[in-house]
Amino acid sequence: MTAIMSNVSQTEAQTADREIIDITQTNCCIVGGGPAGVVLSLLLARQGISVMLLETHKDFDRDFRGDTVHPSTMEIMDELGLAERLLQLPHNKIRTLGVTTANGSVQLANLNRLKTNYPFITMMPQAKFLEFIVAEAKQYPNFQLILGANVQELIEENGIIKGVRYRGHGGWHEVRAKLTVGADGRHSRLRQLAGFEAVGTSPPMDVLWFRLPRSSQDAEGGMGRIGKNHILVMLDRGDEWQIAFVIPKGGYQQIRADGIEALRKSIVDVIPELGDRIELLKDFSQIAFLSVESSRIKRWYLPGLLLIGDAAHVMSPVGGVGINYAVQDAVVAANNLSEPLKSNSLHEWDLAQVQRQRELPTRVIQAFQSLIQQQIFARILNSNDSNFSFTLPAFLRLPILRDIPARLIAFGIWPVHVKTDS
Known part of the structure; x- marks a missing residue:
């Protein structure tokens, strides 16, 4: 002291x-x-x-x-x-927390089961x-x-x-x-x-935050998606999605070097439903980088x-x-x-x-x-497995x-x- x-x-x-x-x-x-x-x-x-x-x-x-x-x-x-x-x-x-993969949905947590007046x-x-x-x-x-x-x-x-x-x-x-x-x-x-x-x-990840409009056809609430080497979380903010794109720790500079078009493609690969609006993500000034600590x-x-x-x-x-x-x-x-x-x-x-x-x-x-x-x-x-399939631990x-x-x-x-x- x-x-x-x-x-x-x-x-x-x-x-x-x-x-x-x-x-x-x-x-x-x-x-x-x-x-x-x-x-x-x-x-x-x-x-x-x-x-x-x-x-x-x-x-x-x-x-x-x-x-x-x-x-x-x-x-x-x-x-x-x-x-x-x-x-x-x-x-x-949000009452349940889960993710969707190519093999279906997996529930991570169900808050409805909690003994509280606010199970959400x-x-x-x-x-x-x-x-x-x-x-x-x-x-x-x-x-x-x-x-x-x-x-x-x-x-x-x-x-x-x-x-x-x-x-x-x-x-x-x-x-x-x-x-x-x-x-x-x-x-x-x-x-x-x-x-x-x-x-x-040393967490193994960083996060890119950005927003895209919600569509009337989109699901309610929030969702997580898992694709090959990518994790994406969508949080419902009314007329917009607040989106967290999880990347490997230290990978942001390579993403910048690859360019915005490559990033847009990676996002749509995980959530194809965003393909009709991904062009609204025009440059990296719309993206906030969070170094996870x-x-x-x-x-x-x-x-x-x-x-x-x-x-x-x-x-x-x-x-x-x-x-x-x-x-x-x-x-x-x-x-x-x-x-x-x-x-x-x-x-x-x-x-x-x-x-x-x-x-x-x-x-x-x-x-x-x-x-x-x-x-x-x-x-x-x-x-690095092209056939990687996510299962809960x-x-x-x-x-x-x-x-x-x-x-x-x-x-x-x-x-x-x-x-x-x-």
Whole structure:
């Protein structure tokens, strides 16, 4: 930890001559307006805790963000009395997860079998979800949102993180807080500033994201398709398909070199139904490249600082669980830290408790994702057999184990609940 705090102190020394326009005091400063940041902001604001949420962008609308709200998050919304209103926003429901191959369809998970009031994955633009939660938080006068706040520095005094400095409207600003929370995603600036190093794995794949129009003849919901050396997932976004084209790790440059026509042919080879609109994919500017990562940091906290969500553990897109694990982190953080923040008795062991409760579920789901990647994705993407036929691994074909994938995707290894006042 000494080396980490030294890194923070060096940053402070380098920026001592910056002119600070204003200094704001708050109980909790949350950096990052993704699912973890907005949900934690709402939960703390409901407890009467002053909270400031800093988001580097000027709105929440970024392309190709995760749009899946799983049963675990819906149950949390229900506990907050928000589920039914959230479901009034435009959305689609996915109740089963499966893939189609040349030999027929294979079901990977059936959420209908789960014991929950929300046995489905809610497909909803993440921007709409974030805006909904922020609108709820704004009902509390102790909540403040600052958009366009580019956090550059941690404030450290006597070995304790005391807040952040950010560049925003008019220049440099300073936020002083009892607790600073880094919820700023897989490229976390706070993780970098604190000097945390992530321990990563090497997923065998990357993903190309793009959109094509839906046809009235297309099937409802989402679907996955497997072809020779290719995996393609289609997510229903109303009048469009959001499409994930899974490629071998490190293969993007060769795809670029082969050109857009070769890519279009590969896509249609997997899903011939897209042949009537594939020409709308004109060039690579329409395609977003996601370098798939899976990693976690060994220590999620320093005195006065906590990292949650992708800032603490970057998830593979397998199962689409990243949003929901981030939300669960936020709930556990609020459950453990609300009382210490209100009583001005926050200690390092309170932050350690958050990691203790969330580290095992994170390790388990990352191990599950790695197993799926190696046993399914890698076999398909790297097969040289022209007669390759996909079959489920044996561990997923056993009847006694058939509900495990659905439960892990829906809830993790155990549900998380919002702590209520006794």
